[in-house]
Amino acid sequence: MSGAKWDVAVIGAGPAGLAAAIAANKAGARVCLVERESRPGGILKQCIHDGFGLVRFGQKLSGPEYAWRDIQLAKERGIKLFTDTFLLELEAREEGFVLTLQNSEQAVFQIVTRALVAATGCRERSARQVFIHGQRPAGVYTAGTVQRLINIGGHLPGKNCVILGSGDIGLIMARRLTLEGAKVQGVYEIKAEPSGLTRNIVQCLEDYNIPLHLGATVTKVHGSERVEAVTISQVDENLRALPGTEEYVPCDTLVLSVGLIPENDMLLPLGVQIDPRTGGPAVDQLMATGQAGLYSCGNALHVNDLVDYVSESGEIAGSSAARFSLGKPDRPCHLPVIPQGDIQYVVPQKLDIAAGGQAVLYFRSARTIANASLEISAGGQVLLQKKYKAVRPPEMERIVLDLALLPPGTEELSLNLRG
Amino acid sequence: MTEKLNLVARELAKLGLTAVYPREWRRSVVLEGEVDTWQQYIAAGYAAAGKGYKGVVNAIKVRGLEQSREYLPPAQGGALEGKDYDVVIIGGGVIGCAVARDLTRWDLRVALLEKEDDVAKQTSSRNNGMIHPGIAASSGSKKLAYNIRGNRMYTQAAEELGFELVRCGSVVMLGKSMYQLALPYVRYKALQKGVDGLIPLSRRQVARREPNATSLQRGGIFLPSTGVVAPYKVTVAYAENAVENGAAVHLNTAALGFAMEQGRIIGVRTNQGLIRAGAVVNAAGVWADKIAAYADDHFFTIHGRKGTIAIIDKALGATQKSVLALPRLGVKSYTKGGGLNPTVEGNLLMGPTAIEVSQREDWSTTPEEMEFLFSRHLSLNRQLRPRDTITYFAGVRACTFEEDFIIEPSEHVPNLIHAVGIQSPGLASAPAIAQDVAAMAVEILKTTREVKPNPTFNPERRLTPQLAKLSLEERGEAIKKNPAYGQIVCRCEAISAGEIIDAIHSPVPATSLDAVKRRARAGMGRCQGGFCTPAILEILARETGKAASEINKGRPGSQLLAGETKTGGGTRT
Known part of the structure; x- marks a missing residue:
């Protein structure tokens, strides 16, 4: 199954991967992009709010608009894009990295690349990872899932929502749900300060009179089929719930915005060193990991708050990977x-x-x-x-x-x- | 007052339960009266157990305590009215499904009734999937006999039905205070009980076999016959093979009573009409006593014992090969907190805990139970941390006060068979229990008619591809035949759209999000459905011809969506 040879392969066609592929292509490398979803753009596809691109383009763009610029550029430059294509196995060999891939058209196939850019993004921390208890009713979603349901599916996940965690997507979904006619009871943040950007606190909560409660968390979900309510508790300085502070808040949906985790599971078999502080590989300024020829960028490297910097790290990783591949590095x-x-x-x-x-x-x-x-x-x-x-x-x-x-x-x- | 009853009365008095009154009924003892707490209710039940009665019926009221709620499917008219079966099985857990499948070896009309929207909804999907070696069951108990036999039968069942069985073995480690004392005793007990293939291990041998095992161990034993399965997959496999061989599985169908004639059951009253039955099998799990009462054969009471289980990320799956346990002195087997197991999917599993609960369908988890699991099990494997948990859930065991299985024809109703009081090691025992219960049903039917073997019985379940289990070549072939296998929907577990579609159209169709999960595993990985839930929802809607807003987790009222957006509806992926 020895497959096509590439100078640089990029895993993930979100903003980091797109930037990496374009940069590598500009540097003269033969590049392919591998994307498991049916369209490139990554999470930006569902981010229909604006505010993207101020640093990189000096303009306020929506997520799809921001992504579109790089998608067009990648198309114009003839960069090979595999969509609906899933990475099954990754192996480091002498001749480079061997990627075993699958999709509906080519079934199972391999490609070989001298350099590899991992632009695999991040996932959301789930309700279970923040130890929410109670039954397991419908209506507990992460903010990104809510965003996907509303903005891509056209589905309304709930009508009366509580948001736990003040991460940016949670704040943005507070506004989005409100615009769709749902009631957002409030945003509850366990820490003493919000974890999202100030501009999102202002534009998504304050402008819509959605209360932000600091030092409070959800300690129980009520309801066995669908969420009926949550118990909110105040917390002490060690973030432990304070008995006697419980408040019963009726709602039909609990939205979680409690953190993002860089996704690097595919790199673990290669023995790549992960920095416990970031959750991403340890890299140098060229975005090179400890494994020769392997580069990391975007939210897989560390969770960014602005896509502009995701793209920037992608560009660095892409041009570094091209230089490695074309045999020019010291x-x-x-x-x-x-x-x-x-x-x-x-x-x-x-x-x-x-x-x-x-x-x-x-x-x-x-x-x-x-x-x-x-x-x-x-x-x-x-x-x-x-x-x-x-x-x-x-x-x-x-x-x-x-x-x-x-x-x-x-x-x-x-x-x-x-x- | 008989001597036995005196004994019970004295025990109750010792507990200070002066408002509890025991009386004899047939060969059982019935407790009546009132107590203040559920703990007292439970203590009274145990006080009456082991005194030589056939069963303990605990009819004590607990002041101010709500009776256990029971889910019943909404009434749906008479879709099943007038159906006529030779055997009707009540309960679609692993026992009911295995009995149904074993009965299809005979030329019989077999039906299984399940009140939930799917099989394996309660205890059979909410346990640790252990195929126990048999060492924990008491000598002389039904549990022991069925466990030993069932364990041996699993290899063939797994081959025929195509579910995964991993004989990972268990390492029972002994702490400092236990080792010298316990080892000879444990070996003797194992031999006496018929446990297969015990191997004693020194401390160093344990460490070599399980390098991450706790440093508290001073050696132990290895029991190679211990296995693990995905219990819901085993249940589904039995149900599917039963359907393939002609059985009917009626979901959303609750038994609400029996129609009796001259002491025999002639039919089962359900929310979908009266179903005629030649014989009835009571495999109703936590509600088995209620079913027995329908036939005035209520000689036991079921009490629920909840167990909480936590699942550890696959990334740590390789840190342990076998089931690990470190028994403690003075801890009764039914108050223990389980162990730390591998799973067939490559995760690790902790638990279950054991807590008496009055609500038989309360599957809620609590921080206290999780803390207990962590304190008890996390240290068995030195690589594990609380943050490695990806999910947790609870199940409720269907326990009798005698703490043994009841697997027998009713003594009072000639065409009723009880397969009840099934708790650990019920899953391990299921193939053997099913074999015996099916034989009992055939015996009953033979009294009125001839029963011939089913000439077309095929013990092998038709399998659809499970991509994760295929070689790359096989995977490629599968995708070429059906491109839907090429499209990955659940990225954490690498489950394809094709596998989800197969589950939706399987012999016992998966029509809810959770039913898809139980069959195809989509959504069971580390992101817990964060990425794939919207996609599965849309596939379910498309394949079942429903609106996305009708798709639920199983029961009515568990819909995932509240509706469409303002511009809404339709999928534009």
Whole structure:
């Protein structure tokens, strides 16, 4: 079953994969894109709200509009796209990666690629993963499922909803459900601060008079066939429900927006190192994982809040994969990037100083800090300092570092964020 | 007062249950009166057990406690009125379905009645799927005899019916205080009980076999005959093969009473009309005592014991090969909390717990039960963490106070057979129970007519492709024959549209989201249906000719959608 040979194969035709494929193609590589759904665009297909593309295009686009630009570009450049195609097996061999795929037309087939970009996105944390108890009635959905039902299926999942978690999709679905005539009782967030972007709190909740309750969570779902109500409890500083604070809130639907998990299950057999802080592979600034020829980008690498940065990481991964495939890279020389102080995580987790040039660093703070300062240092020398009016965990920060600043003999780079 | 009854009265007095009154009825003991708590109700039942009566009927009222609610399908007129069968089986759990299939070996008109929208809806889909080795059952019990026989019969059943059976074996580990004391005793017991192939293991041997096993172990035993199955798949397999061999499975059909004539049952009254029956099998699980009462043969009471089970992500499936358990001193077998098993699908499974409940259809879970599972089982395998849990659920065991199976023809109604009080190891025992119950039914029918073998009986179930079990070549061939197998719908478990369509059109059709799940496994992976639910919903609507808003999880009222959007309706994928 030895199949067609490619320079670069990209798994996932969402925004990261599309950007990666286009970048690799521009760099002269023969690229194919593998997508398990019937159309490219990934989750953007169901994101009919606007706000996409401000950074990348200087315009407020809807999800499908944003995706359309890259889909058109990929078409114009003749990039091969396999849709409705599912990856069955992935194997690293001497000649490259062997992908065993299936679809309805070609049945089971293989392709071989020198470089591989994993742009597999993320999945939503489920009700069971946040330990919601009670019976198992219909009407408990993740926010993304609700979004798919409404925006693609034309189905209304419920008429009287409670939203648990203040992640962005949950906030956006609060508004969307309201526009469809459903009542949204409120958004409940276990933490003391919302986990979505400020602009979504304003545009999706405040503008529609939907209350946001902080420090409160759902402790029980009532109803055996369909959701009839939920019990809401206040929580203490350790996020444990406080007895005596229970409130019974009648509703027919519980929507969960309680976190996203990068999907990298297909990489595990290759022994790729996963950063427990991000849930994605540890990469360098070229988006190269520890496995030669394997690149990661987008929400599979770490969960982004803006698609613009998803595309950016895709472009980096795509052009890096092309360079690898076309045999131009120098041997990497890696030094670790160490998060310090109030940094929740930083991507990349290491720098390839042999590659030179500039490195884009993405990081999140572990807590909300007003007047924060970031210090990037190496070998006891401060390379870069930056002040922030405020940093918040939901809002990813991006900073560009010129590798020429690194003193010779540097063994590690540290990012330190302080209040 | 007989001596037995005196004994019961004394036990009740010891418990301070002065408002409970025992009396004898036929060969059983009946408890009446009032208590304050469900715990007292249960304690009274056990106080009357083991005193030499045939059964304990616990008719005690608990002050202020609501009687157990029971789901009944909505009345649907007389679609089945006047149907006439040689044998009617009440209950579509693993026992009822296996009995139905075994009865189709004979040239008989067989019907199975199930009140839910599918078979395996209650205890048969809410257990840990263990095919026990038999070591836990008491000597001399029906449980032991059926367990040992049933376990041996599973290999053939799995081959004929095409369900997966993994003989993973179990490692019963012994802690520091237990090892020296318990090992010789356990070996002796195993030998005496007829448990197949016990192998003693030193601490190092346990560690070699199960490198991630708890460091608390000081050795143990290996029981190679232990197996695991997907219990709902076994039940569905029996039901499908029964239908293939001519049995009728009537879903959404509840037995509401019997029509009796001269002490015999002549028909089963249902919500779909009166169904005539030559013989009746009571395999009604948690409601079996109610069915017995319809025939005035209520010589036992069922009480529900809930068990909560948690499923661990497949990514950790390879960290353990066998069932792991670490028994504790002084813990009775029916209050234990199960073990840590592999599953046939490659996950791990923890539990079940055991809690007495008054509501027989209460499958709710609680944080306390989960905490108990984690504290008891997580440490058996050193790789597991609470966050590795992908889902959890609960089931209710149908227990008698005697804690043994009742598998026998009624002593009072000549054409009624009871297969009741089925709890662990009921699943493991099912093939043997079915064999005996079918034979009992045939004996009853033979008193009035000739019963001949079914000349066209085919023990092998027709199988549709399960892609996950095929080689790449076979998979490719399947897709070439039917392109719907090429389209993956459930990405976590890699289940295709073709497999879902097959489930919807199978001999016992899956018409709800949960029924599709039980057959095709779509939605059972780590995202728990987040991605595939909308797609399955749309396939179900298309294949059954219903509106998407009519599709439910099974019972009426469990619809997934409230309607369409303003511009709505239709699928534009």
